[in-house]
Amino acid sequence: NAGVTQTPKFRILKIGQSMTLQCTQDMNHNYMYWYRQDPGMGLKLIYYSVGAGITDKGEVPNGYNVSRSTTEDFPLRLELAAPSQTSVYFCASSKTSGGAGSQYFGPGTRLTVL
Amino acid sequence: EDKVVQSPLSLVVHEGDTVTLNCSYEVTNFRSLLWYKQEKKAPTFLFMLTSSGIEKKSGRLSSILDKKELFSILNITATQTGDSAVYLCAVDGNKLVFGAGTILRVKS
Structure with a gap:
């Protein structure tokens, strides 16, 4: 199993550009999550999904959109990049909700917005 | 608002030392607490x-x-x-909330 994979690993965007961060898991997990981690800070939940076709906002959803058309994929979309979105983005998945099972994390995407 | 506070923020020890990291929380509908490295x-x-x-080891x-x-x-x-x-440290309540983390550095 590859686990959770994310692409790209690094990206530099100009203000106002858009991009999609890709996340794929091959563990047939129902739950998937997107987090951002700013320097010296803990992880903050952006969006999560409890299954294909179902998504919900987390703690910091503004400026982002997600979709979940398949169990495997959970892309994160930035429409109008802003410097405040400079961060490391982690995708994670779990078999059940976080309380009943551990989350498996992808390697992260380091995004810089200039 | 759900909150997870970890202490200390950072710690430097020598090899062989024992360390204790702390995590306090205030969450609604607590379900579990998780530790990550x-x-x-x-x-x-x-x-x-x-x-x-119940100690986990x-x-x-x-x-x-x-x-x-x-x-x-x-x-x-x-x-x-x-x-x-x-x-x-992360606590699963109505959603999963992470603390800011403790930076541990072990010197040889």
Whole structure:
């Protein structure tokens, strides 16, 4: 199993550009999550999904959109990049909700917005 | 608002020392508390705690939860340089909330 994979690993965007961060898991997990981690800070939940076709906002959803058309994929979309979105983005998945099972994390995407 | 506070923020010890990392929380609808180790990249799972007073142990690492006082501790005995990392505590309530982490540096 590859686990959770994310692409790209690094990206530099100009203000106002858009991009999609890709996340794929091959563990047939129902739950998937997107987090951002700013320097010296803990992880903050952006969006999560409890299954294909179902998504919900987390703690910091503004400026982002997600979709979940398949169990495997959970892309994160930035429409109008802003410097405040400079961060490391982690995708994670779990078999059940976080309380009943551990989350498996992808390697992260380091995004810089200039 | 759900809150997870970790202490200390950072810690420097020598190899062989024992360290205790703290995590206190205020969350609604508590379901579990999780510890992660984060080195260069993604966090890796260490423990999940759901019941008070039951110690979870993995090698030199152990953790325990106190649901009455709303905190957990992570102990690392006989520390090694490979234990240098950020240790994250997360609490699963209505959603998963992470603390800011404790930066541990183990000097040889």
